[in-house]
Amino acid sequence: MISVQEGADGDGGPRSSWVAHRPREGRYAGHTATSLIEVAAHLFTERGYEATSMADLSRAAGIAKSSIYHHVPGKEALLRGALEPAIEGLFGILSESPAQDGAPVERLRHIVRRQVEVLTTELPYVTSLLRLRGNTETECWALERRKVFDRRIAALVREAMDAGEIVDDIDAALAARLLSGAVNSLIEWYRPDRATPAELVAVVERMAFEGLRENPA
Amino acid sequence: MISVQEGADGDGGPRSSWVAHRPREGRYAGHTATSLIEVAAHLFTERGYEATSMADLSRAAGIAKSSIYHHVPGKEALLRGALEPAIEGLFGILSESPAQDGAPVERLRHIVRRQVEVLTTELPYVTSLLRLRGNTETECWALERRKVFDRRIAALVREAMDAGEIVDDIDAALAARLLSGAVNSLIEWYRPDRATPAELVAVVERMAFEGLRENPA
DNA sequence: GTCTATACCGGGATAGAC
DNA sequence: GTCTATCCCGGTATAGAC
Numbered sequence: 001m002i003s004v005q006e007g008a009d010g011d012g013g014p015r016s017s018w019v020a021h022r023p024r025e026g027r028y029a030g031h032t033a034t035s036l037i038e039v040a041a042h043l044f045t046e047r048g049y050e051a052t053s054m055a056d057l058s059r060a061a062g063i064a065k066s067s068i069y070h071h072v073p074g075k076e077a078l079l080r081g082a083l084e085p086a087i088e089g090l091f092g093i094l095s096e097s098p099a100q101d102g103a104p105v106e107r108l109r110h111i112v113r114r115q116v117e118v119l120t121t122e123l124p125y126v127t128s129l130l131r132l133r134g135n136t137e138t139e140c141w142a143l144e145r146r147k148v149f150d151r152r153i154a155a156l157v158r159e160a161m162d163a164g165e166i167v168d169d170i171d172a173a174l175a176a177r178l179l180s181g182a183v184n185s186l187i188e189w190y191r192p193d194r195a196t197p198a199e200l201v202a203v204v205e206r207m208a209f210e211g212l213r214e215n216p217a
Numbered sequence: 218m219i220s221v222q223e224g225a226d227g228d229g230g231p232r233s234s235w236v237a238h239r240p241r242e243g244r245y246a247g248h249t250a251t252s253l254i255e256v257a258a259h260l261f262t263e264r265g266y267e268a269t270s271m272a273d274l275s276r277a278a279g280i281a282k283s284s285i286y287h288h289v290p291g292k293e294a295l296l297r298g299a300l301e302p303a304i305e306g307l308f309g310i311l312s313e314s315p316a317q318d319g320a321p322v323e324r325l326r327h328i329v330r331r332q333v334e335v336l337t338t339e340l341p342y343v344t345s346l347l348r349l350r351g352n353t354e355t356e357c358w359a360l361e362r363r364k365v366f367d368r369r370i371a372a373l374v375r376e377a378m379d380a381g382e383i384v385d386d387i388d389a390a391l392a393a394r395l396l397s398g399a400v401n402s403l404i405e406w407y408r409p410d411r412a413t414p415a416e417l418v419a420v421v422e423r424m425a426f427e428g429l430r431e432n433p434a
Numbered sequence: 435g436t437c438t439a440t441a442c443c444g445g446g447a448t449a450g451a452c
Numbered sequence: 453g454t455c456t457a458t459c460c461c462g463g464t465a466t467a468g469a470c
Contacts, residue, residue, distance in 0.1 A: 030435080048350040050267035054464060067436050069465065105430075131348070133265040166429040170420045177406040178399040178424050185398020189391060203387045207395050211428030212383040213322075247453080271446060283448075284454050292446065 029062040033071045036061055037081035041124040048131060049079055049139075076138050079128070083142045086125035089118040090149050105165035108156050112208065113201050115183050120190060120197045127187045150180060166209075179208055246279040250288045253278055254298035258341040265348060266296055266356070293355050296345070300359045303342035306335040307366050322382035325373050329425065330418050332400050337407060337414045344404045367397060383426075396425055 029035075039061045043052045054075060058065040072078055093099055098110040119126050129146065132139045154176035161168040166175075183204060190200065206212075246252075256278045260269045271292060275282040289295055310316055315327040336343050346363065349356045371393035378385040383392075400421060407417065423429075 046350070047352055048265065048267060050265060051350060051352045053462080055462085063435085064437055065464085066438080066466075070435060075464070131350075133263070133268060133348075135264055135268045164431055166431055167423065167427075168431075170423055171412070171416075174406060174412065174417070174420050175424060175429060177402055178421060179429070181402020181405070182395040182399040184402070185394055188398070189394040195388070195391065199388075200391070203391050204395060206384065206387055207392060207428070208424065209428050209430040210384075211424070211426050212392060212396070213426040214381055214383050214385075270444080272444085280453085281455055282446085283456080286447070287453060 031061055031063060031067070031071060033081065036068060036071050037078055038124075040078040041082040041128055044079065044082055045124045045127040045131075049128070050135065076136055079136070080138045080141075082125055082128045083132075083138070084125075085122050086118075086129040087142060087145045089122050089126070090115070091145075093118065094149070094152060103165060104156055104160035104163050108153075108160055108166075109205060109209070111153065111156070112179065112183060112204060116186065116201045116204055117197050119183070119186055120192075120200065123187065123190065130184050130187060150176065153180060182208060248278055248280060248284070248288060250298065253285060253288050254295055255341075257295040258299040258345055261296065261299060262341045262344040262348075266345070267352065293353055296353070297355045297358075299342055299345045300349075300355070301342075302339050303335075303346040304359060304362050306339050306343070307332070308362075310335065311366070311369060320382060321373055321377035321380050325370075325377055325383075326422060326426070328370065328373070329396065329400060329421060333403065333418045333421055334414050336400070336403055337409075337417065340404065340407065347401050347404060367393065370397060399425060 036057070040052070040057055043056055043060055046052075047056070054065050054068060057075075057078070058068060061068070068078075072081070093111055093114040096110070096114065099107050099114070101107075129142060132143055134140050134143050154173045157166070157176040157179070158172040160166045161172055186200060186204075253274070257269070257274055260273055260277055263269075264273070271282050271285060274292075274295070275285060278285065285295075289298070310328055310331040313327070313331065316324050316331075318324075346359060349360055351357050351360050371390045374383070374393045374396070375389040377383045378389055403417060403421075
């Protein structure tokens, strides 16, 4: 979906807003459920789900509030639509063969690598996912999926420890948490112009596996 | 402020709520601004600021909605009160002498160590701080303070690189981001019964500086 | 597929009695 | 210092015309 950043925000906010493309003046945009979800994901990322009103969405989409209900049943459907790509992206990684075969530590590295890539390609969706609080049914569902994913990572960390591939004198669940924390924090920093996914991957792998300390070697 | 967890949540939520201590039936709790801020911080942590209503707060505090306004001017003041301890805690670290004197990498390690400690002692306040989105003036102020703190860390990482104490073939700002991301992600994992702050510190330092990889050394 | 108009509820906040 | 009652706004969602 092609979008274009609006020049001035007429409303009372210092944030930028997104308008779906079509005619010059931001009305009759010919929206679909998908295009609205994309707009929603951007706003959810900026302001959070609860703080984003249907009025905000309608302004950003260039259609009336009520028109949104022609495409989706309600606000929560927009959230679900925004979260699904992120969750599918994450679980898709686990199905890839390099995540299933080979030494545990290599599988772990592959997952971290791909996680960074998914994060960059699906940035607004992943960002929405990582900021949930569990106030609605949809949020709880998404948090549950995330927990499952995190447990898979933790299990893999433990496997790698048992195989003697990573240090085993620390708690596996905690190490997994820190690893995910480092990876996920990239949403706060990454912009397409700041670095390529490959550079991100290199730095994450460097810190997580080799450490920041300068070694005499 | 002494608090006690409520056994059953009569309202429509799967989350626990907090009631200030005093008589048996949760009324006339003798609240102060401080005790209300503590209650608020817990709720903000669970549900997020926007999703927490004054009605939620009054229920958790055991007083009427309107009674809250006797102690604080409004909802945003509760947020500010909850954020201040976290921000003061973080900036307090930077003033400690081990954060100001010595080799850059040692200063950095001290800050990381203390950051973990502040995070554990001020958990609800720090959690509230880390989940802000910048929708209100208070939130913007807090985010600005956080940015200042993060910049200080980034500068210190760069210093340590220049001194040859940590690897210098990666972007300093990005490395700092990952380090903070790992530390901050502890709020998602830490519970007083799961680990001591000292254990957390050990694991964080291990991963961030030495790396997870098992070294032949 | 979009609009205007509106229903309806819950949000934050205030008034004034006790 | 707490209460009950109330205000007013903005929230999500719906009705029905074009």
